[in-house]
Amino acid sequence: MSRRLLAVAGAAAAVGCFVWxxxxxxxxxAPIEVxxxxxxxxxxxxxxAAWQRWPSSRLGLLFxxxxxxxxxxxxxxNLANPVAFTIGVLSEGLYDAALAHLGLAWPxxxxxxxxxxxxxxxxxxxxxxxxxAGTMFWNPAFSGCNARCPANVLLxxxxxxxxxxxxxxIEAYVGLVISGIVLTLIVLHxxxxxxxxxxxxxxxxxxAPAVAAETVLTGSLFNFSALVRYALLPLVLLAGPALFVIxxxxxxxxxxxxxxxxxxxxxxxxxxxxxxALARALGDSTLQLAFRQPDGAGYLDTSGQxxxxxxxxxxxAVVPVAGSDEAxxxxxxxxxxxxxxxxxxxxxASMALEHARLQAEVxxxxxxxxxxxxxxxxAGDAERRRLERDLHDxxxxxxxxxxxxxxxxxxxxxxxxxxxxxxxxxxSKEAKEAxxxxxxxxxxxxxxxxxxxxxxGAIQALAERSPVATTITAxxxxxxxxxxxxxxxxxxxEALANVAKHARAxxxxxxxxxxxxxxxxxxxxxxxxxxxxxxxxxxxxxxxxVASVGGVLRIDSPPGCGTRLEADIPCP
Amino acid sequence: MQPAAAILIVDxxxxxxxFARGMLEAAGFTVAEAATGAEATExxxxxxxGLVLLDIQLPDTDGFEVARRLAAxxxxxxxxxxxxxxxxEARDYGGRIAASPAAGFLPKDQLSGAALRRFLARDQx
Numbered sequence: 240m241s242r243r244l245l246a247v248a249g250a251a252a253a254v255g256c257f258v259w260x261x262x263x264x265x266x267x268x269a270p271i272e273v274x275x276x277x278x279x280x281x282x283x284x285x286x287x288a289a290w291q292r293w294p295s296s297r298l299g300l301l302f303x304x305x306x307x308x309x310x311x312x313x314x315x316x317n318l319a320n321p322v323a324f325t326i327g328v329l330s331e332g333l334y335d336a337a338l339a340h341l342g343l344a345w346p347x348x349x350x351x352x353x354x355x356x357x358x359x360x361x362x363x364x365x366x367x368x369x370x371x372a373g374t375m376f377w378n379p380a381f382s383g384c385n386a387r388c389p390a391n392v393l394l395x396x397x398x399x400x401x402x403x404x405x406x407x408x409i410e411a412y413v414g415l416v417i418s419g420i421v422l423t424l425i426v427l428h429x430x431x432x433x434x435x436x437x438x439x440x441x442x443x444x445x446x447a448p449a450v451a452a453e454t455v456l457t458g459s460l461f462n463f464s465a466l467v468r469y470a471l472l473p474l475v476l477l478a479g480p481a482l483f484v485i486x487x488x489x490x491x492x493x494x495x496x497x498x499x500x501x502x503x504x505x506x507x508x509x510x511x512x513x514x515x516a517l518a519r520a521l522g523d524s525t526l527q528l529a530f531r532q533p534d535g536a537g538y539l540d541t542s543g544q545x546x547x548x549x550x551x552x553x554x555x556a557v558v559p560v561a562g563s564d565e566a567x568x569x570x571x572x573x574x575x576x577x578x579x580x581x582x583x584x585x586x587x588a589s590m591a592l593e594h595a596r597l598q599a600e601v602x603x604x605x606x607x608x609x610x611x612x613x614x615x616x617x618a619g620d621a622e623r624r625r626l627e628r629d630l631h632d633x634x635x636x637x638x639x640x641x642x643x644x645x646x647x648x649x650x651x652x653x654x655x656x657x658x659x660x661x662x663x664x665x666x667s668k669e670a671k672e673a674x675x676x677x678x679x680x681x682x683x684x685x686x687x688x689x690x691x692x693x694x695x696g697a698i699q700a701l702a703e704r705s706p707v708a709t710t711i712t713a714x715x716x717x718x719x720x721x722x723x724x725x726x727x728x729x730x731x732x733e734a735l736a737n738v739a740k741h742a743r744a745x746x747x748x749x750x751x752x753x754x755x756x757x758x759x760x761x762x763x764x765x766x767x768x769x770x771x772x773x774x775x776x777x778x779x780x781x782x783x784x785v786a787s788v789g790g791v792l793r794i795d796s797p798p799g800c801g802t803r804l805e806a807d808i809p810c811p
Numbered sequence: 812m813q814p815a816a817a818i819l820i821v822d823x824x825x826x827x828x829x830f831a832r833g834m835l836e837a838a839g840f841t842v843a844e845a846a847t848g849a850e851a852t853e854x855x856x857x858x859x860x861g862l863v864l865l866d867i868q869l870p871d872t873d874g875f876e877v878a879r880r881l882a883a884x885x886x887x888x889x890x891x892x893x894x895x896x897x898x899x900e901a902r903d904y905g906g907r908i909a910a911s912p913a914a915g916f917l918p919k920d921q922l923s924g925a926a927l928r929r930f931l932a933r934d935q936x
Contacts, residue, residue, distance in 0.1 A: 631868070631898055631899060632868075635898040635899075636824050636826070636827065636898055637826065638898075638920075639827065639898045639919040639920045640824070640826040640827050640830050642920045643827070643830040643831065643834060643919075643920070643922060644830050646834070646923070647830065647833055647834050647837065650837070671920060674898075674920055678898075678899065678900065682903070686903075687899055687903040687904075688902065688903045688904065688905050691903065691904050691905065691907060692904065692905035692906065692907055695905070695906075696904070696905020696906055696907070697905070699905060699906075700902050700903070700905065703902065
């Protein structure tokens with residue numbers, strides 16, 4: 240039979256006995272019976288639930304003990320049996336000691352010191368001792384229970400009302416002192432706790448005084464009516480099970496908050512931000528996220544503090560993040576009662592770190608791709624420059640020489656053989672035309688003027704050659720890196736070619752401005768508009784070219800309102 | 812007819828120098844040659860040409876630099892007329908030709924004795 244089933248069966252049996260023993264209740268006792276049942280049962284249920292939630296902690300057992308010590312004496316005194324009746328009377332009030340035990344053992348279920356064990360034992364002992372002593376002098380008739388009650392088997396003679404009263408009063412004062420000690424210890428627990436444990440102690444700070452006040456008020460020092468004393472005041476004891484509910488809700492909330500914190504964490508957030516988010520969500524301000532140092536020099540947390548991981552400081556516990564020992568979470572030991580929450584936190588941290596790692600990897604890859612794209616474009620430019628130069632040094636040079644030679648040949652032949660002269664003349668013309676075409680080809684491959692004079696001269700040359708009237712409003716005179724100059728040049732070249740081909744424009748305007756850190760190239764016309772990068776592969780290629788140096792190409796071309804093309808190029 | 816001036820052809824391309832020399836000698840000029848910028852300044856000092864036909868692209872330096880050096884010749888020594896030349900067109904050099912101390916630019920394929928004479932005449936006028 241499982242522990243859970245056993246606990247449920249025990250609680251059910253207790254309640255069954257309770258109902259059986261007190262049924263049917265005299266009507267004036269009904270509220271008291273209900274109050275007893277509710278309080279006792281609530282502790283039993285809390286005990287079963289706590290046992291489920293914290294199988295390795297004694298809290299479940301302590302809740303159950305309070306429940307049984309609360310309910311069982313009541314059952315016993317209701318049985319028409321002198322021995323049972325006497326045991327019931329003796330054990331009444333023992334639950335106070337179990338409550339003190341529970342309060343001192345919160346939140347781990349363990350008492351913190353020998354002294355505290357002593358306090359708990361003293362509480363149990365004084366209750367038993369005063370109970371036994373008092374019962375020896377207590378005649379049930381003192382409490383108005385004459386013929387209805389079974390006999391008190393411990394009663395000496397007819398008992399002594401004064402001795403019984405005196406013992407009750409002494410017991411009440413001793414109880415007051417022990418309650419004071421227990422409450423002081425609880426406050427000290429709260430003060431010395433940090434992180435999760437401190438927050439777990441907060442509800443106890445409110446509940447413990449209330450429960451202590453209840454035990455004092457229902458004791459012999461005060462005279463309340465039976466209804467208040469036995470039915471209303473005991474309802475304060477429901478605060479005990481409420482403690483369990485509060486801690487459960489808190490753990491659930493923390494679990495949910497962890498998920499939200501990870502989702503809300505901005506991409507690529509630093510480990511410091513991650514730690515803050517986790518600590519806030521978890522409610523453990525002492526949470527540390529520590530990383531193993533590459534040189535094997537131990538672990539450092541996000542604030543750069545060295546963290547002992549193998550033998551953590553007292554009150555601290557360690558969990559690895561994602562199964563590896565690259566990163567660990569160091570948390571308040573009190574959290575160990577919530578292993579699911581610890582696991583969830585480690586998983587959340589692992590996910591966030593993995594996300595950040597992937598993000599960094601993608602960023603690095605993107606950076607590599609950007610750099611390689613820029614290199615490819617630069618290599619292309621260099622190759623075009625080389626081609627142009629080769630044409631200039633080779634074929635163009637030879638054609639020039641050929642043209643000169645033909646000119647000389649023509650001059651010599653002209654007098655002697657006019658027919659040969661005109662033949663050479665036409666050959667010379669051919670050579671000249673070939674040279675012109677070759678020059679155009681070379682210029683298309685790479686404009687020598689850009690290499691020779693920079694942007695100002697090259698843009699001037701472009702404007703002069705453009706079939707559409709082109710005004711240059713501004714071009715910086717200085718030189719820029721070759722890739723920037725080439726990009727700016729090709730933007731203007733392609734834009735002016737588009738103006739001539741598609742825009743049906745009356746005029747175009749070129750403005751190049753050097754601003755801090757960038758070069759802004761603008762070409763506008765007064766033509767038909769309607770140009771789009773997606774449509775013309777020329778503009779698409781130009782956008783790619785601008786992007787290769789990290790720039791942006793913007794096209795503003797509403798139909799009928801001209802086209803404005805702007806390249807914003809980063810420039811060191 | 813005035814005595815033909817000496818012409819210094821500065822070009823690293825042998826073929827061009829040979830044909831240019833042939834053409835200019837046929838046109839009545841005395842011709843000297845240099846293949847690099849350094850040779851050009853040296854030849855200008857010894858030959859004292861009336862005109863230097865100076866290729867812009869040279870193996871050791873460029874024509875603009877050589878033109879500057881020739882223009883900075885010692886006082887009292889009449890500086891030669893410098894005509895820059897290239898297989899490229901003048902506009903390929905933007906404002907650099909106008910900014911140089913050279914008298915002008917002549918595309919290589921338009922080289923002729925008559926064209927050089929025009930430069931010399933312009934210099935004397």
